[in-house]
């Protein structure tokens with residue numbers, strides 16, 4: 001009797017083991033469980049931008065990927081793909097325009113502008129890249145944008161992080177107009193200064209990019225210019241590890257020293273006629289520069305110069321710690337505020 005009972009028990013155990021093995025290897029549940037494990041990775045609490053990047057980098061294959069990213073966005077429906085920027089027809093038949101658009105692969109941190117970086121001589125004769133530093137600033141930046149728009153031409157902007165937090169709506173206009181937006185540090189500190197440390201330099205770089213991202217609502221181009229063109233060797237190495245392209249210039253307009261718009265135009269045209277091409281350094285922060293732009297662009301057109309727009313192949317993913325620190329510094333609400341009625345209640349009148 002005991003023997004028979006033992007046999008039945010052994011058979012039962014064997015049946016349970018077989019069923020268990022089938023469940024883990026062959027049942028639809030098992031494969032579903034595996035998918036969930038894979039999907040869990042992008043579901044970690046990442047900022048929405050990181051979710052977007054995950055979506056972009058994810059293998060193109062199955063519709064499954066969309067499902068996983070949807071999960072990462074806390075149940076919200078997936079954001080529709082960004083609408084392709086409508087290119088409005090240029091209203092000016094004699095506009096300077098853009099003759100060439102180049103896409104820069106910033107892997108490893110290439111340098112541009114022969115004043116400091118002599119590796120990539122990609123401009124041909126009469127080709128010019130317009131670059132503007134130190135904005136965004138009321139009055140001057142919108143005036144520069146209007147002058148560029150009137151000539152249907154594009155430029156690269158290197159805004160200061162602090163200025164971006166003061167005037168985010170102006171920097172957004174820069175991006176919306178189709179210009180390239182990089183960064184020029186958080187506070188325009190000299191990264192080669194005596195009191196500068198490697199960590200402070202990294203903070204200036206990262207906080208600057210985070211501020212630009214906060215202003216424009218998307219990851220900036222991995223394009224960077226050192227304040228006062230003061231390249232700090234450790235920072236150059238760091239930017240290389242972050243795959244950020246570094247910009248110097250070929251022609252300095254010295255517009256921040258100029259006493260008039262005319263002086264800026266003369267400086268730029270004289271240097272350009274001598275050199276024949278180049279990346280021009282100007283400042284949308286400066287009033288005289290804003291005043292000089294309409295005439296300067298016409299002089300470039302009349303001189304047979306052609307505008308090249310530099311774009312980045314990828315965007316820079318800002319570091320979440322710096323994004324968060326910036327929000328804290330600026331004392332911005334991290335979550336949407338509660339309605340006033342739930343905070344202030346009249347209990348006696």
Ligand SMILES: [Zn+2]
Nearest residue numbers: 133134227228
């Ligand atoms: Zn500057």
